Amino acid sequence: MTDHFTPANLDLAHEIIDRYPVKRSAMIPLLHLAQEQDGWVTEDAMRQIAELVGVTPAEVLGTCSFYEMFKRRPVGRFLINICGTLSCQLMGAGELIHHAERKLGITSGDTTPDGLFTLAVAECQAACTEAPCLQVNYRHRYRVTPEDFDILVDELRSEADRGEGPDPGNPDAGGVPRHGVLSLSRQHIPAERAAGPSSPTSDQGPPAWMPPPDAEEQK
Amino acid sequence: MTLRGTTIPHAAGFVAGDGPRIVTAHFDDPEAHVLSRYEELGGYEGLRRALDSSPGEVHSIIREATVLGRGGAGFPAGVKWGFCPEGVWPRYLVVNGDESEPGTYKDRLLMELDPHQLIEGALIACYAVGLSQCFLYVRGEMALAQERIANALNEAYAAGYVGRNIMGTDFSVDVVLHWGAGAYVVGEETALIESLEGKRGMPRLKPPYFPAAIGLYGQPTIVNNVETLSNMPWIMNNGAEAYRAIGTESSPGTRMVAVSGHVKRPGVYEIVNGSTTFRDLIYGEDMCGGIREDRELKAFVPGGGSAPWFLPEQLDIPFEGRQASAAGSMLGSGAVIVMDETTDIPRAALSLTHFYAHESCGKCTPCREGGTWLERIMTRIVDGVGTERDLEMLLEVGRNICPGDFPHAADSSRGLEAVPFPYRMNTICFVGPSAYAPVNSALTLFPEEFEARVRRDEGVVVPSPGRESRV
Ligand SMILES: Cc1cc2nc3c(=O)[nH]c(=O)nc-3n(C[C@H](O)[C@H](O)[C@H](O)COP(=O)(O)O)c2cc1C
Ligand code: SF4
Ligand code: FES
Numbered sequence: 001m002t003d004h005f006t007p008a009n010l011d012l013a014h015e016i017i018d019r020y021p022v023k024r025s026a027m028i029p030l031l032h033l034a035q036e037q038d039g040w041v042t043e044d045a046m047r048q049i050a051e052l053v054g055v056t057p058a059e060v061l062g063t064c065s066f067y068e069m070f071k072r073r074p075v076g077r078f079l080i081n082i083c084g085t086l087s088c089q090l091m092g093a094g095e096l097i098h099h100a101e102r103k104l105g106i107t108s109g110d111t112t113p114d115g116l117f118t119l120a121v122a123e124c125q126a127a128c129t130e131a132p133c134l135q136v137n138y139r140h141r142y143r144v145t146p147e148d149f150d151i152l153v154d155e156l157r158s159e160a161d162r163g164e165g166p167d168p169g170n171p172d173a174g175g176v177p178r179h180g181v182l183s184l185s186r187q188h189i190p191a192e193r194a195a196g197p198s199s200p201t202s203d204q205g206p207p208a209w210m211p212p213p214d215a216e217e218q219k
Numbered sequence: 220m221t222l223r224g225t226t227i228p229h230a231a232g233f234v235a236g237d238g239p240r241i242v243t244a245h246f247d248d249p250e251a252h253v254l255s256r257y258e259e260l261g262g263y264e265g266l267r268r269a270l271d272s273s274p275g276e277v278h279s280i281i282r283e284a285t286v287l288g289r290g291g292a293g294f295p296a297g298v299k300w301g302f303c304p305e306g307v308w309p310r311y312l313v314v315n316g317d318e319s320e321p322g323t324y325k326d327r328l329l330m331e332l333d334p335h336q337l338i339e340g341a342l343i344a345c346y347a348v349g350l351s352q353c354f355l356y357v358r359g360e361m362a363l364a365q366e367r368i369a370n371a372l373n374e375a376y377a378a379g380y381v382g383r384n385i386m387g388t389d390f391s392v393d394v395v396l397h398w399g400a401g402a403y404v405v406g407e408e409t410a411l412i413e414s415l416e417g418k419r420g421m422p423r424l425k426p427p428y429f430p431a432a433i434g435l436y437g438q439p440t441i442v443n444n445v446e447t448l449s450n451m452p453w454i455m456n457n458g459a460e461a462y463r464a465i466g467t468e469s470s471p472g473t474r475m476v477a478v479s480g481h482v483k484r485p486g487v488y489e490i491v492n493g494s495t496t497f498r499d500l501i502y503g504e505d506m507c508g509g510i511r512e513d514r515e516l517k518a519f520v521p522g523g524g525s526a527p528w529f530l531p532e533q534l535d536i537p538f539e540g541r542q543a544s545a546a547g548s549m550l551g552s553g554a555v556i557v558m559d560e561t562t563d564i565p566r567a568a569l570s571l572t573h574f575y576a577h578e579s580c581g582k583c584t585p586c587r588e589g590g591t592w593l594e595r596i597m598t599r600i601v602d603g604v605g606t607e608r609d610l611e612m613l614l615e616v617g618r619n620i621c622p623g624d625f626p627h628a629a630d631s632s633r634g635l636e637a638v639p640f641p642y643r644m645n646t647i648c649f650v651g652p653s654a655y656a657p658v659n660s661a662l663t664l665f666p667e668e669f670e671a672r673v674r675r676d677e678g679v680v681v682p683s684p685g686r687e688s689r690v
Contacts, residue, residue, distance in 0.1 A: 019393070020395070021352065021436060022416065022417075024416060025415055025416055026417070028417060031400065032359075063417060063418055066580075067400035067401050067420075068401030069360065069400040069401035070400055070401075085571075085574055086321050086571055087321065087480055087556050090558065123319070124319055124321045125360060127231070128324050128477055128485075129324055129485040130232050130485075138360045140363075183362055185366050185370050185373075187368075187372050188373060190376060190377070193379070193383055195351075195352075195383045196393065198311070199309075200436035200437060204308065206349055207308070207349050209346065210274055211273065
């Protein structure tokens with residue numbers, strides 16, 4: 001089968017898998033990697049992830065479909081999630097959602113015909129004191145008024161027109177990364193500094209720095 | 220009235236008061252997330268001190284300090300660390316950074332502004348308990364926190380604070396940054412472990428699956444909240460006694476509390492545990508400064524969306540677990556949501572019920588079915604098409620989720636006495652009961668608002684823009 005991941009992402013996938021004691025634990029990180037590459041999670045990606053972590057494609061789908069962030073069909077370049085939970089609702093989230101739907105000409109859940117914006121009503125974003133709030137591709141905007149929303153949409157449109165916006169590897173470009181790109185930096189564990197994963201089946205006794213049990217008891 | 224306390228622009232929502240600051244001590248510094256700055260602020264000194272002592276000694280210090288878990292259950296960290304069965308290796312640490320309880324906003328600040336403090340705290344735990352790998356599970360929807368932690372870890376590895384032979388000792392542990400993908404229930408510790416194993420995030424049955432005994436890959440696993448672990452460096456630097464000198468006997472130290480809703484200055488505050496009251500928090504000039512436009516307080520959620528509500532009558536209860544329980548609620552995740560006199564109570568309750576119904580993992584029937592029923596009935600009532608029978612049905616569905624009397628606050632104006640926390644439950648985790656908690660609070664404390672709705676009194680049913688578009 002041909003690779004779905006690009007060669008660079010395939011290397012990254014192996015690097016991620018090697019950090020875990022059990023390969024399957026890399027499943028969610030790899031689904032994110034696929035979504036970063038393609039903007040959504042394709043069947044092909046799931047098939048290759050299954051192969052990489054040693055499970056069936058159905059198991060990957062099972063996990064993938066549980067989590068809200070994994071989109072199994074294309075979404076806009078900018079996913080705008082407006083928080084509709086209580087703290088935001090008390091501070092006018094309902095009006096903001098209503099306004100956003102009119103401004104973008106779509107109802108929440110839908111994508112604008114130009115493929116730029118997907119609008120969604122989301123749950124608490126851990127910014128409840130800054131209500132009402134929203135996220136564009138999981139980056140927060142606080143205390144958003146309808147006017148702020150219009151400005152935001154116009155900014156994002158012109159950013160897209162200019163073809164700008166950062167990508168992984170270019171974290172300083174400013175603007176909002178396209179949907180699928182979450183963290184602009186990644187953890188890399190240098191081989192010479194790695195302690196290595198702790199295998200659950202290794203049965204190697206206590207780690208080096210722990211005194212043997214009887215020594216501990218004397219304290 | 221001018222409010223005291225300083226807001227800090229790069230720490231959206233955080234307000235620095237006059238009180239002691241343990242976990243937020245570096246929040247004034249916009250560069251504290253960078254290793255060199257963190258070191259200048261005394262960073263990794265706590266870990267150094269820990270490594271100069273034996274693991275058992277470090278564990279004793281933390282046990283003695285009595286750090287109550289900040290994730291919701293309030294269990295002392297040092298005691299939990301002692302629950303790993305002897306002689307079973309390896310053991311793991313999973314850091315719970317999945318913050319998503321409605322109203323809760325503190326762990327994200329700690330991860331974004333002071334990631335090294337969290338990493339240092341996690342390492343202290345690993346050293347003390349012999350945990351040989353750490354997974355730092357950050358909520359998926361927190362891109363900035365992920366970035367800050369990734370950068371912090373890369374720096375800390377390069378500087379020899381994480382990984383093999385930490386600070387030249389035989390203490391070796393990898394800290395792996397992992398992030399979720401959007402599912403509230405995954406914050407529950409056993410669901411967190413399932414998720415980390417690459418599965419659907421469904422809670423496991425306790426017993427037998429207490430993580431300290433049977434956790435990640437079936438091995439002993441300590442799950443601790445971000446704020447809990449962020450306290451550890453300070454305690455290693457200042458000692459258990461200094462920690463216990465702040466707060467009260469039963470609740471030492473400080474805790475972060477987010478106050479949102481209808482207050483003059485919503486914000487995140489580090490308060491003294493145990494002694495600060497809800498009145499201090501909501502009306503204090505160095506805190507929220509009272510209700511917006513000096514309106515009347517109607518009700519408040521004292522401990523995150525899952526917690527039964529309090530009335531103005533409960534304002535003088537301090538932030539202390541036992542007193543909150545006796546009064547019919549809990550402190551949970553340190554989140555107060557304030558509702559003023561203009562609040563439409565059934566609609567507010569529906570918002571929370573919708574949340575928990577939507578987030579049910581579907582594993583147990585009372586939650587999966589009951590949550591949906593509650594949401595449907597509540598929607599009917601709010602939309603002005605509910606009936607008397609619907610009100611009874613809410614209680615019936617509630618009893619299927621939680622048999623017996625459900626906790627609620629006292630309302631002396633109506634001769635209503637408090638039913639203390641906790642409740643009994645027919646579900647595996649607290650999501651099911653949480654869907655019912657707001658309904659029960661609203662219905663018990665404000666029955667007239669429901670009755671007016673089912674009687675279709677003139678003017679009570681107000682259409683709300685936007686809500687109809689919710690999924
Ligand atoms: C439905 C549910 C959601 C939870 N969400 C979180 C969460 O987002 N963050 C957290 O730290 N604890 C959460 N908890 C509590 C955890 O199960 C666990 O008690 C906690 O992480 C333990 O850490 P602590 O002892 O340091 O508080 C949740 C519990 C339940 C039942
Ligand atoms: S109570 Fe709800 S969320 Fe919790 S395990 Fe049962 S069905 Fe899942
Ligand atoms: S309720 Fe909107 S961010 Fe928490």
